[in-house]
Amino acid sequence: MPETSSPTGPAETAGRPLAPERREDQVPAPSPRRVIVIGGVAAGMSAATRLRRLEESARITVLERGDHVSFANCGLPYYVGGVITERDSLLLQTPASLAARFNLDVRVRTEALSIDRAARTVRVRSTAADGTPTEEDLPYDALVLAPGARPVLPPVPGIERALSLRSVADADALLAAVATGGPDGGPARSAVVLGAGFIGLEVAENLHRRKLSVTLVELADQVLPPLDPEMAAPVAARLREAGIEVRTGTSLSRVEAHEAVLTDGTRLPADLVVVAVGVRPDTALAAEAGLEVDERGGVVVDDEQRTSDPRIWAAGDAALKRSALDGEPTLIALAQPANRHGRVVADSILGRRPQAAPGIGTAIVGVLGLEVAMTGWSEKRARAAGLDVVVVHTHPADHATYYPGSASMSLKLVLEAGSGRILGAQGLGEAGVDKRIDVVATAIRAGLNGPDLADLELAYAPQYGAAKDPVIMLGLVADNVLSGLTPxxxxxxxxxxxxxxxxxxxxxxxxxxxxxxxxxxxxxxxxxxxxxxxxxxxxxxxxxxxxxxxxxxxxxxxxxxxxxxxxxxxxxxxxxxxxxxxxxxxxxxxxxxx
Amino acid sequence: MPETSSPTGPAETAGRPLAPERREDQVPAPSPRRVIVIGGVAAGMSAATRLRRLEESARITVLERGDHVSFANCGLPYYVGGVITERDSLLLQTPASLAARFNLDVRVRTEALSIDRAARTVRVRSTAADGTPTEEDLPYDALVLAPGARPVLPPVPGIERALSLRSVADADALLAAVATGGPDGGPARSAVVLGAGFIGLEVAENLHRRKLSVTLVELADQVLPPLDPEMAAPVAARLREAGIEVRTGTSLSRVEAHEAVLTDGTRLPADLVVVAVGVRPDTALAAEAGLEVDERGGVVVDDEQRTSDPRIWAAGDAALKRSALDGEPTLIALAQPANRHGRVVADSILGRRPQAAPGIGTAIVGVLGLEVAMTGWSEKRARAAGLDVVVVHTHPADHATYYPGSASMSLKLVLEAGSGRILGAQGLGEAGVDKRIDVVATAIRAGLNGPDLADLELAYAPQYGAAKDPVIMLGLVADNVLSGLTPxxxxxxxxxxxxxxxxxxxxxxxxxxxxxxxxxxxxxxxxxxxxxxxxxxxxxxxxxxxxxxxxxxxxxxxxxxxxxxxxxxxxxxxxxxxxxxxxxxxxxxxxxxx
Structure with missing residues (x-):
């Protein structure tokens, strides 16, 4: 075992922040360094594997409450829908594979119960396959909190009948309900999906694929509430065309056997109810340990992902991000920043002084043949922040219309008036939306202004775009509007x-x-x-x-x-x-x- | 006619540069302003239509030597191959449609013979439908040169039998040769395509679609010479798998009836020979008029696209660009900069002080199911420029492998050592390459460094990418290499x-x-x-x-x-x-x- 090459015990460095004084390989580290990572999916596993690549000698323990680490949570709806047929393909790593390759001590079905910051220990409870629990205290030199988020469940009667979809176990339960949730114990025939956000749409589409009669219920007065209404409306239309019922401006008041009752009194057939109204950072452990937690529930971290305790880091859905748009703390529950920030945590633990990039919030959903994507702020979000905005809508083709198979898309660019700073973009269409939103997201990260988009040089052949690519066209129009040429x-x-x-x-x-x-x-x-x-x-x-x-x-x-x-x-x-x-x-x- | 609302004759402003002293609507302009545009495709037509949108009163005359303006030249190979079935779909505008919408005087089959810069006139010859030529001198206040480029033809015996593909007339001729070019006057059975660049590949693929036996001949020792050899090699392999013969390191020595003879002595069956070895700026007119022309043949322009004569502008394939990589003059014969610079010309004529962005050179070709794209400099180009480079190769999947239908791609990132500045990228694969190259091209334009790519936030759902998107992964690897973590x-x-x-x-x-x-x-x-x-x-x-x-x-x-x-x-x-x-x-x- 590599640790034995440094057989001394851990250096005592209590009370002294680990990282600020230290740069990689320059200052003595505890040897072997004991790192505990709570949460074994995106942020946690990124932190653990990066740390191993940087430091062979560290003793890294990953605690995962669930049965699986490193599973493909973004694939869960598609496994439910039968698009992904192999359950195993969702399981990207196992404790055994992580031990072999990364020398990680990965413990599933192991919950962190409490943190003793003074003693630098975590109280954990592991549950054996036969259900036997054991508890112990694990010491740490550095602790990483990556517990993720929990689904928000409305506190209504019967909510315990409802399902959600965050883990492989949730997917198993949902598939079982699809198979046997009908009134007669046969296949479920109807479903109500509460929440028409990105995940709600994916769940609704995939239950629709399973031939259930699906009703999508959304409290806001539109589907995809993060989008502006005129960009979301065509998505609602597509859902309805496909036979998915869409009810906006209402919510769930009660879950009964095979029925859901809405706040407006409507009774809907519902052999199963799936709740996808959002998530809340799972920060009870952090809060109980006295770490600083924001009123939204996110763990407060600095630009290196360090919490208010210099020996404790946090990343992923549980940690606050800094918004690239206004510099304010924000919650962004997405895989990319989670992975990225997990890596920042590992670098920070080793004193490499990383800087987590502020968050933009780029997201996409594919639903019923439509690609719907956004980056940054919507028009309504920008206006709510008190900004004076300039908005551009276009409806270009994804590639040259003279080449077969082109499809129309709708794009929206939101700019700050005056400066022309790009605040956000939204897009929907049947093809090529992902590419355009990625280009604008890159432009936002790089600080380009709207008219700068006109000077991009993008890969053009008639199958792929246009000589005036949709993004370039957004820039040209932005220039016309900002310069006052065309009110x-x-x-x-x-x-x-x-x-x-x-x-x-x-x-x-x-x-x-x-x-x-x-x-x-x-x-x-x-x-x-x-x-x-x-x-x-x-x-x-x-x-x-x-x-x-x-x-x-x-x-x-x-x-x-x-x-x-x-x-x-x-x-x-x-x-x-x-x-x-x-x-x-x-x-x-x-x-x-x- | 709107011009009559300003019935005075043109103001006399001879000998004084039009633009430098002038800003839109602030200084009197010649009224009506007489603008002649030579060349009616990408750059020329962009200049003319933009000018109209900016100035209703201008008298704008567009001279086009060929039969068609605003045709889809990037679609020509696909029309030859039968992918685009309607010839009319290549003709995006007609003189009549441009007159109705933009009040342009568009004259096809009209050649500019010479420019009298002192008199500010262009000598033109128009050819009527019955072949009758007429000549006249047209006066201008501003002249725009957008004549494009001409195909380079090797000076070998029989080259007059060879075809090329730059215009609709060329496509008509090539299709006729496909139909009747066989030894018996029947369909051609064999073709030699000289030049394995982007256009050569498109021509070869489309003749292959027409069931001809195709040999691709390339003087360089690889196909797609702008790419690095290891990125081009899989393309050659794909061509050969499809049955297209590929001969590199050789060229054409003679064209005979139904045969092509190579410099290495090989005789190839060739009912038709298509030459696609590149283009040369069509700048004879500019040179004869005494305008400054580079030794490569490109018209020298400033950042507003103005030539050495302040009343004459140039844009498109005939004009030199400034390279974004080293600031040096360069030729980039691509549609996007042509359109963009045509617009710059119009803005400059009106004194709006535009700044043409320097050129990056982003290109893509789809061939036999492969997408092959590049932006900026190749490794060999960068090394030839004397730069110390850091190179990253990756082979990611276009989207999450657990979601059906993912395809592997190969990406290459070329960075300047030390600074980490992005010099270029190349990619090939069956899907998603266009998106990644567009993102890197945007990053180059914005001045991001290699490791900055790791902090992009790109639209991720399992159909579209990965939580560590291929571009993000390039950034992570770049960081590891540049920081010295991994030699x-x-x-x-x-x-x-x-x-x-x-x-x-x-x-x-x-x-x-x-x-x-x-x-x-x-x-x-x-x-x-x-x-x-x-x-x-x-x-x-x-x-x-x-x-x-x-x-x-x-x-x-x-x-x-x-x-x-x-x-x-x-x-x-x-x-x-x-x-x-x-x-x-x-x-x-x-x-x-x-």
């Missing part, structure tokens, strides 16, 4: 602008106009606009509207230069109707708004 | 390192080792390494090698901490065998090298 108004500002005297001019073709338009709009096709300017009032502001915003931009430019007042309805009829109507995504002619 | 050696350094006494240790499992390994390697599986360290020499450097580099990293860390000398073979057996063997891309277990 725009948002879909939610239209009614007020018209009440104030604005005249809505639909500049699409007469055929497009006939297929559907915003009530009360005039129709003057852009190609006739130069000749028909005299038809438009010079004393009232014009609101130009087209299908996606491109022709509207041209119309605004034209009108302004002829002395009229004009603004472009951002995102055109597509964005307006997504917010107001069925929001069906259809193929769209690429247009040039640059 | 690496490249595949092309291995032989010398072994000659110098290095011992190659393959740390994969015995089963993997048995399936293929680098000759002469020892096999000590990483999971046995701690126990078997005594078997390894302490006085000679160890070169750890695994499948993709992940276990090798762990082995190096382990060995170093036990006092041995060790380096990791970057990219492992996969990169080594790609460079030395058939380079078949197969499914790969995701591994953690963070």
């Amino acid at each position: 725009t108004i948002q879909w939610h500002e239209l009614a007020q602008a018209r009440q104030a005297g604005g005249v809505l001019v639909d500049v699409r073709s007469t055929a497009e106009f006939a297929r559907g338009h915003i009530p009360g709009a005039l129709n003057v096709p852009v190609d006739e606009l130069r000749e028909r300017l005299a038809e438009l009032p010079r004393d009232r502001p014009l609101i130009m509207s087209c299908q996606v915003g491109a022709r509207g931009h041209l119309a605004v430019r034209l009108a302004l230069q002829h002395g009229l007042q004009a603004a472009n309805l951002d995102g055109g009829y597509r964005t307006w109707s997504a917010a107001h109507g069925p929001g069906v995504l259809g193929p769209e002619q690429g247009e040039d708004r640059a | 690496t050696i490249q595949w092309h350094e291995l032989a010398q390192a072994r000659q110098a006494g290095g011992v190659l240790v393959d740390v994969r499992s015995t089963a993997e080792f048995a399936r293929g390994h680098i000759p002469g390697a020892l096999n000590v599986p990483v999971d046995e390494l701690r126990e078997r360290l005594a078997e390894l020499p302490r006085d000679r450097p160890l070169i750890m090698s695994c499948q993709v580099g992940a276990r090798g990293h762990l082995a190096v860390r382990l060995a170093l901490q036990h006092g041995l000398q060790a380096a990791n073979l970057d990219g492992g057996y996969r990169t080594w065998s790609a460079a030395h063997g058939p380079g078949v891309l197969g499914p790969e277990q995701g591994e953690d090298r963070a």
Whole structure:
């Protein structure tokens, strides 16, 4: 065993912070260093394996309350749905494989009961396969808290009948309920999924795959509450088209046998109820040990992930992050920062002075053939923070429309007015959304402004994008709006602008106009606009509207230069109707708004 | 007509640069401003339409030598291959549509013969449908040169029989040759494609689709010469698997009827020969007019795309770009910068003081199910520039391997040693390569360093990526290498390192080792390494090698901490065998090298 090459006992360094004075390999460390990691999934296991790669001699013990470490929690809904057929494929590592490769002492079914910070010990209870519990105190030089989060359960009668989906055991239970949860002990036929966030959608889709009749219930007045409503509405439409019932603005009041009762009194058939309304940091242990915990429940850490106790670190869903948008503490329960911060913890324990990057919050969900993704702040989040924002909606094709198989997407870019700083982006469509959101997320991390996106050089061949890639187009439009070339108004500002005297001019073709338009709009096709300017009032502001915003931009430019007042309805009829109507995504002619 | 609202003649401003003193709408402009644009495809049409959006009153004339403006030149190979079935879908705009929407005077079959800079006129010759030519002098206040580039044709006997593919007319000719180019006047059965760059590969694939027997001939000793050889080798293997013959290190010496003769004497059946060895800026007009032209043939422009004559701008393939990598002039014949710089031209003509971003050079080709992409500089390009580089190869899956349908890719990151500045990246695989190269291209534009990639937050769900996304993993590995944690050696350094006494240790499992390994390697599986360290020499450097580099990293860390000398073979057996063997891309277990 490698530890025996340093056979001395642990150095006594009590009361002295481990890391601040120390840089790797320069200052004596306790030898062997005893590290306990509580939580063996993303953050915890990243910390443990990184630490091993950095320090062969450390004695690393990983405590996992559940049956499994390093399991693929993001795959659980797809295992429930039968997309992932092999349960074993969710189990990325085992205690044995981690012992062989990383010399880790991984203990499953082992719960940390309490932390004695003065003695630097953790009280743990292990449960043997036969159920026999044993308790002991484990000493540490460094302690890593990565306990994750627990699902939030509404405190309503019968909630103990409800299921959630955070662990392999949860997936097993959910699959069992699907198989035998029907009134007759046969297959379940109906399900209510509470919460239409990212996980709720995945659960709903996968129960739908299992042929259950699914109702999605969401307290907010839209699905995917982190998104802005006009970006979420097409997702609700897609769910309904597929036969998933969507009920927003309501919640669960009671779970009964084979029925769920909503706060609005509706009784829904529900052989099973799955709750996916969010998670809460699992920080009871930290709080009981007197570590600083935020009012939201997250463990307070510094930029090296160190808690208020210099010998204790925290990472993952349980730890607060710093927001890259406003620098404030925030909770981001995502796998990527969890893994990344676990690595930061290991570096920090060894005095490498890492800096955890502030959090942006980038997320994606695939549902019923739609990709829906976001990064950073939504428009409503930015406005709630008191920021003056500039918003751009576009509806580009994922690749050149002249090449077969292109699909339309909708993108939204949220900028800080004045500076043009990118605050966030959202996207949905059938293909290529992930790529565009990743590019914008990278731009946010790097501090690019909206117009800088116009200068990106992205890989273009007609199968993959466009010479004016959707992200480049966002940058071009952002430049036009920020520079004042083209005033725009948002879909939610239209009614007020018209009440104030604005005249809505639909500049699409007469055929497009006939297929559907915003009530009360005039129709003057852009190609006739130069000749028909005299038809438009010079004393009232014009609101130009087209299908996606491109022709509207041209119309605004034209009108302004002829002395009229004009603004472009951002995102055109597509964005307006997504917010107001069925929001069906259809193929769209690429247009040039640059 | 809108021009009549400003009925005065053009202001006389001869001899005074238009733009430097002027900002939009602040200084009187010639009214109406007369702008001539030579070239009606990407850069030229972007300039013309942007100019119209900015200035209704300008008189904008676009001269296009060919039959078509704004055609989809990147789609031509796919029209030849029958992937794009409608010829009309390549024609994005017509003179009539551009007149209606943008009030542009677009003249096709109209060639600019000469420029009289003193008189500020262009001599043009238009050819009517019946072939009748007419010549005239057109006056300008601002002139835009966007003539594009011409294919390079090797000066060999019979080259006039060869075809190329730059225009719709070229595609028509190539399709005619496919249909009737056989020895009997029937369908062609064989083709030689000269040049295995991006376009050459597209042409070869599409003629292969048309059931021709295709030989790809490339003067360099690899296909895709802009890539490094180990990244290009799997592409050659894929071409050969599909039945396309690949001959590198040779060229064309003669074109005969139904045969091509190579410089090495080989005679190849060739009912048709297509030349795609590159393009040369079409700058004869500029040079004859006395404008400054670089020795490479590109028109010299400033950061606003202005030539050495302040009334003349240039953009697109004919204009030099400034390299973002070293600030030197460079030629980049790609659609994205062409469109972007056309827009810069329009802004500059109006005194808006735009700044053209320096060029990175991001390109992608899809061939036989492979996506092959690059951005920035290759390793060989960087080394040729005298830079000390750090290189990272990885072989990640495009999405979580536990979710169905994941495919392996190979990525390469080229960094400047010391600074860690990202110089370039390359990738190939069956899915998701475009996204990763776009993210790195964005990082290059934004000035991120290699390790910064580890802190990106990218959209993760198991269908789309990994909690440690391939790009994030590049950043983690870059950090390990740059920080000195893990010394690496490249595949092309291995032989010398072994000659110098290095011992190659393959740390994969015995089963993997048995399936293929680098000759002469020892096999000590990483999971046995701690126990078997005594078997390894302490006085000679160890070169750890695994499948993709992940276990090798762990082995190096382990060995170093036990006092041995060790380096990791970057990219492992996969990169080594790609460079030395058939380079078949197969499914790969995701591994953690963070």
